[in-house]
Amino acid sequence: MLRKLIKYDLKALNPILIFVHAFLLLAALCIRIFISGRLFHEDSDFSDPYTAMAVGLLVVLFSLAVVLVLFSTELLIAVRFYKNLFSGEGYLTLTLPVTPGQHLLSRTISGTLWGTLDMFLCFFSVYLAFATPYVRETVGRELLQAWKELLLMSDSGLPSPAAAVCFYILFCITGVATTVLTIYASVAVGQVLFGHRIIGAIALFFVINTAFSILSFIALALTGGLNMFFTPATFNPAMHVKYSLVLTEWLSVATILVLYLLTYYMMKKKINLD
């Protein structure tokens, strides 16, 4: 049953999400072929105001497109969850011979899957659009070097580069899952606000996000993470970044658990379809 639920959820999400991402990748490819491919090379003169302005504009516009795609993916996942479970369609979905737990788990999996894919594709589109051989040679090498120094090679405490990469992947996935469950919890709690379901869900989304940020800050303060800033003698940036990453990771896992249980409770006990 879980597999069937995931299958149908992906079937519903796929067409439009594939379209959106294909569009982004196509745009990235066009930029690479027609603009960045011609602009970003050894002979370019970035001190020329027109070139600089063009590059600036391009970067701003493309970032905007990426943000739009990230946002629309979240929005589509939210709309699917709401429509399928809490609108008229809910009468069918919620009377399938499936437990509320299976409903939630299947949607968490499909949502996280698309969220992760979305993130990857957005990164890839940036790479595709701007990483001409020249950029790779210059900026890319520097970035990679800095990253290596900061997080892999220095005394960040991670056992090996492979472990570090695994940690970052896990970090990304839990980040996505946190967002997905924030969406689901907002929708599931919002549906009790009869007549204001959508507004309620949006408000809740921001409330949960803000609460999460405040919580992270408090956790960082309580565990002494902030002290590092005030003792410059011993301040170690790598150490600090790693510290807050690990802390955020734990906090994300805890948030996922809390939101999952909250959503589950709402679906099990507080369903009230219109």
Place this chain on the structure above:
Amino acid sequence: MNPILECRGLTKRYSRTSAANALDHLNLTLERGQIVGLLGPNGSGKTTLIKLINDLLVPTSGTVLIDGKQPGVETKRCISYLPERNCLNPSMRVKDMVSYYGDFYDNFNRQRAGQMLDDLQIDEHSRLKTLSKGTTEKVQLILVMSRDADLYVLDEPIGGVDPAARDYILQTILTNYNENATILLSTHLIQDIENILDRVLFMRTGRLVLNSSVDEIRMEKKKSVDMMFREVFKC
């Protein structure tokens, strides 16, 4: 054998502040093999009862048992439910909807669904959003009646359709009904369905005010159910 439906002290109050219970200590037992009309004015608790049977609401107190079981996965397998609202995803095609039902319900009979869709000349490749409201309702009914369920719960199946469609819907219900199943059918159009009912339940303000077989009403009161209804719910 357990009765197909049993409610004991079933009560639902939507919020602590609401003035009255939407369903108020309802006791009801329905045996298998009958077509039961659930009748009552708007707001009498019909839909609340139907939602409780389908696990779409959690009772405030009391229990509802389907074939002796609390609402859950097991009961959803043996109940075929036609909600009042359109519950089909409009962007799906008719044939996708048929396989959706087939995928999730073991007792769904694809041949039967295909046959009925053919009879109505509904193109299985068309998307639901391109169909008229009446046709969508028929598709929904066909899907529901293509299941070999123990309990069919039909909420206003002949609500907003024209008389010709009404006849088709009643025919479909009768054709697919098997003698061991029970149909619980809510409606306010009593006259049209009176002849197919074995039993009627009258509800008012969350309570059951009459639970009687149609023959009893006709024999003892010399009245049609419709006349009886008008009398009980006189304003």
Place this chain on the structure above:
Amino acid sequence: MPWELQNDRPIYLQLMEQIRQDIVSGKYEPGKKLPSVRELALDAAVNPNTMQKALSELERSGLVYSQRTSGRYITEDETMLNQLKHELAVTHIRQFFGKMKQLGFEHEEILSLIQELAKEEP
């Protein structure tokens, strides 16, 4: 075409009457098989359970009999069929007399009126 049913009497009684009528009129011939409960119920647009009840009652009266697997058949008992025909005729005539009396006709008047009209009938 659904059968015409009245509102103030149990449906199964009306179904029985209709089937009796159809047997006498020859729509269902003696010794022939009756349509299945489901077919009859669909034809009449009534609940199969009600049709079942009507047929069981008819069976009890001996007008139809069931063969364990193959369904229900109409009796071939001529006496019973004639008796039924007679009963129905008597019922109709009684009703007719009742109505005529309501209109204020006396017995003799009714009879002569009938004879008069019977001559006009082909």
